[in-house]
Amino acid sequence: MKVIIMKELLEANDRLAEENRSYFKENHVLCVNLMGSPGAGKTTLISAIADELQDIQIGVVEGDIASSIDADKLEQKGVHSSQINTCGECHLDANVIRQGAEEIAMKNGIVFVENVGNLICPAEFDLGETVRLLAASVPEGDDKPYKYVPMFSYADVVALTKCDLKEAVGFDTTYFTKGLRAISEAPIYEISLKKGQQREGIKELAAFLRKKYEEV
Amino acid sequence: MHELPVVMDIIREMDEQASAHGFHKITEIELVIGELSSIVDESVQMYFDVASQNHPCENAKLKFAFEPAMLKCRECGNEFPHEKSFQCPKCGGDAMLVKGSGRSFYIKSFDGE
Numbered sequence: 001m002k003v004i005i006m007k008e009l010l011e012a013n014d015r016l017a018e019e020n021r022s023y024f025k026e027n028h029v030l031c032v033n034l035m036g037s038p039g040a041g042k043t044t045l046i047s048a049i050a051d052e053l054q055d056i057q058i059g060v061v062e063g064d065i066a067s068s069i070d071a072d073k074l075e076q077k078g079v080h081s082s083q084i085n086t087c088g089e090c091h092l093d094a095n096v097i098r099q100g101a102e103e104i105a106m107k108n109g110i111v112f113v114e115n116v117g118n119l120i121c122p123a124e125f126d127l128g129e130t131v132r133l134l135a136a137s138v139p140e141g142d143d144k145p146y147k148y149v150p151m152f153s154y155a156d157v158v159a160l161t162k163c164d165l166k167e168a169v170g171f172d173t174t175y176f177t178k179g180l181r182a183i184s185e186a187p188i189y190e191i192s193l194k195k196g197q198q199r200e201g202i203k204e205l206a207a208f209l210r211k212k213y214e215e216v
Numbered sequence: 217m218h219e220l221p222v223v224m225d226i227i228r229e230m231d232e233q234a235s236a237h238g239f240h241k242i243t244e245i246e247l248v249i250g251e252l253s254s255i256v257d258e259s260v261q262m263y264f265d266v267a268s269q270n271h272p273c274e275n276a277k278l279k280f281a282f283e284p285a286m287l288k289c290r291e292c293g294n295e296f297p298h299e300k301s302f303q304c305p306k307c308g309g310d311a312m313l314v315k316g317s318g319r320s321f322y323i324k325s326f327d328g329e
Binding site: 007184 | 251287310
């Protein structure tokens with residue numbers, strides 16, 4: 001006997017994500033889910049944003065398959081971090097975020113969840129964030145919005161990192177933007193944080209996040 | 217590999233449904249997968265074959281129905297499924313994703329005895 005049920009999957013995760021959303025709101029926390037490929041510059045981005053937003057408390061929940069390199073790096077800068085090792089899992093889910101958020105016990109501030117470096121799996125899991133920030137780096141190529149449609153279509157804001165390498169790798173910004181615009185209205189911030197050079201674009205991205213924080 | 221939690225979700229749901237309907241065996245499960253849900257059917261099948269052992273849905277046939285993301289042409293308004301291109305097949309214009317399309321991921325139906 002055939003039974004029609006139309007039962008949504010991953011409902012348990014979505015329910016927990018909604019609980020996280022209320023938890024963050026009650027604690028006056030802006031939760032930013034930071035996603036991107038391995039090496040896109042996610043940790044560097046958090047560190048640079050923390051420099052720009054010194055009057056706002058910044059916390060980080062670090063997700064990595066193994067190690068605590070990123071969390072250690074940020075702790076050294078005074079950014080309060082909690083490390084989650086996913087032991088091989090390719091993404092973070094709403095359940096582990098709650099644990100991580102409770103560990104850093106932050107009120108009034110911005111919590112970055114640095115997701116596992118991956119352009120596919122994290123897109124599927126709502127963590128209860130307010131902002132989905134996607135770090136896409138220039139060396140990954142200008143065709144990524146065409147290839148990773150789910151990830152790019154879910155982003156609320158895109159940080160195009162390592163822009164100082166555009167010429168070296170032949171990155172076509174118009175082509176990248178055209179692909180993104182087909183699937184998302186997310187603003188793009190072009191960023192360069194090359195050591196020893198003037199930082200570019202990070203003030204503007206920090207101002208965007210400050211505004212989002214003020215709206216919490 | 218994020219299909220594993222998804223498969224566990226399917227098996228849990230089928231356990232409950234089997235007991236609710238008095239089925240000792242689930243023979244077929246129909247899943248709808250949206251293009252933007254990042255779920256790969258082969259991976260679902262692979263995990264399901266292993267994880268469903270000793271559950272009522274062991275050996276159930278998985279049927280996948282795919283739902284494409286829809287795009288709407290900014291020039292002529294034509295709506296078309298996203299296959300490879302973001303360009304309108306009618307007029308060649310630039311298109312924009314129809315919000316919410318292609319995100320489905322659910323169990324549509326199951327069959328049991």
